Every structure is written in C-alpha cells, then in structure tokens.
Amino acid sequence: MIIAETERLRLRHFRKSDAEFIYQLYNQPSFIKYIGDRGIHSVQDAEAFISKVEDNYQQFGFWLYLVEDKETRQPLGVNGLIQRDYLDAPDIGFALIPEYCGKGFAKESSLAVIDFAMTLGIPHIYAITIHDNIASQKLLLSLNFTFNREEFLDDSTEPTLVYLLTFS
Template structure:
C-alpha cells in the first residue's frame, strides 16, 4: 500500500483507491442498481439512481478533510475502470473505525475487495494511527466474511436479529483487528 497524501490516493498492486468525482455518478448508479448488491448492504437504496450517487458523493471531500470518514472509489490501476467503493469511518475518541465496501457484481471473485480492504486497513493503522478496525456484514453474505478473514480480521460476535431488511430481521456478524495484530505493509 502506497498512500499519496497530496492526491489522496492509495495504490496497491492492481488498484488505485481515489476520492469519488461527480463524473463517477452514472457508473456508480449502473453498478449499484443491482438487487444482489442491495440485499447485502445496510444503507444502499434500491432502485439506485444517478441522483442517489450524486447525493452520496456530495460530502465525501469535506468528510475526508475533517477526518470524519474516507470514501474511496476502487478503480483499476491501469484503465481507471470503477469496480466499487470502500469506506473507513473515524471514531477519533476511541482511535478506531469501521470499513464497509461494495463491489459491482461483474467484478466479484477477482480479489479486488480483499486487496482494497487490506489497503484501507493499512491506511487506518499507518496513516491514521488507529488502534482497531472493525467491519460487520449480514450473516447471509458469507463472501464478505471470507474477505475479512483474508485480511486478518477475527470474528468478534454476532448481533442476532439486529437489523430489519425487507421485512426480515437479519443477524449482523462483527469482525475486528487490532493494530498489534495486523501484518502491515510498508
């Protein structure tokens, strides 16, 4: 993971994580207007429109500058193609944060989410000096759990019937990693 603070870009072997631009909105809408993504995300609306994307992007830069949250577009390092998104929240009081991500369905199974998640965890520990990073996912989304395990997170617990989605209560599975446990890339 290489972080370019001036350009707010994280570079990995295959990916460039950058801030979203308004010009990304049509592609975001195309990727997110997908029931298979919606059913595995907590806050994503469905159907998803370009206007939804523009509203979502609106405060990203201000939140980044104020160290509230860091929303990155997951893009191909060579072509710039948009694959998905990954975010890191910042709880300054406790020096921890949550990662959350979504990936366009056509890009599932290529390891992009794992590569992006590892880079953002490294960013949290190296650049932001977090003590802990955690994530949560719907118990039905086993692929998300595998991503978290691959980046070194450990299961911390299950909040049973914690959220209501499509008139059904769903368990949320929590994973976390401490800075002292992380295999940091320098």
C-alpha cells in the same frame, strides 16, 4: 486525491463524474441484498451521496473511496472506512460490480485500506456483515479480522456479525 495504489488498483476520492457508476453499483441486486438499499435511486441521488462523502472526508479524514483499475481507470467498486455512530472505531466497507468479484480486487483494495487506517493511528477497525454474506466473512477472516460479536445494529431486524482487526 489518490489515497493508495496497489499492483492493479488505485483508490481515490470520489468525484462528481463518478455519479453514474455509484448509481449503478448501489443498485446491483447483490449490493441491495448484502448491504442494503442506500436510497440512491437516480444519478442525482448519487451526486448528493458524493457530496456527503466529500463532507465526511473533511470531517473524519477518511470515508469510502472509488476503486479503479490502475491502467484503464475503469471503476470496479468502492472500499474505505466508515465511522458509524454505534461503533467506537471505523469499519471497513467494500463493494464491487459483480463482474469484478472473485478476482482478488476486494482483498487487494481492503489491504490498502487497512494500511491507510494504520497510518491514521486508528487502534482497531471493525467490519460488519450479515449471516448470508459468506464471501465477505471469508474475506474478513483472510484479512485477519476475528469474529467479535453478533448484534442488532442500526435498527436492523436481523443480527449483524461484527468482526474486529486490532493493530499491534
């Protein structure tokens, strides 16, 4: 199911056939450094992850989506909304294969996710990142998120920066 299309991108629900890509993305050194090890250490782990994502689509009406090139259908990364137990609204989460970073794909796909969130009637969304992830912080500010607070979230040993985007 396609949830958004932009000039260059398509955001769609994950499919089982995306497991190899998810495995590769979630094991990129930059992904592990800035987002963390999500326990996807094999293609089978990625398949199980995709099954959980499919359940979350049903439970919440949103979750992460595959970001692909609209013309070639080449997967570039993921972007979407995640409802965490410790936040009162979903947060936007995104990651790209490093070769696609710096080309505007994260911003383009994030704008599509923000538009989608607005159609769901969500009053605001969060974004979380770590101090070292300067690129994500700059992107969030360019998307009109504002710094909200610094907090130790989800049993983290280092503080997380929490940003907020309120829809008016």
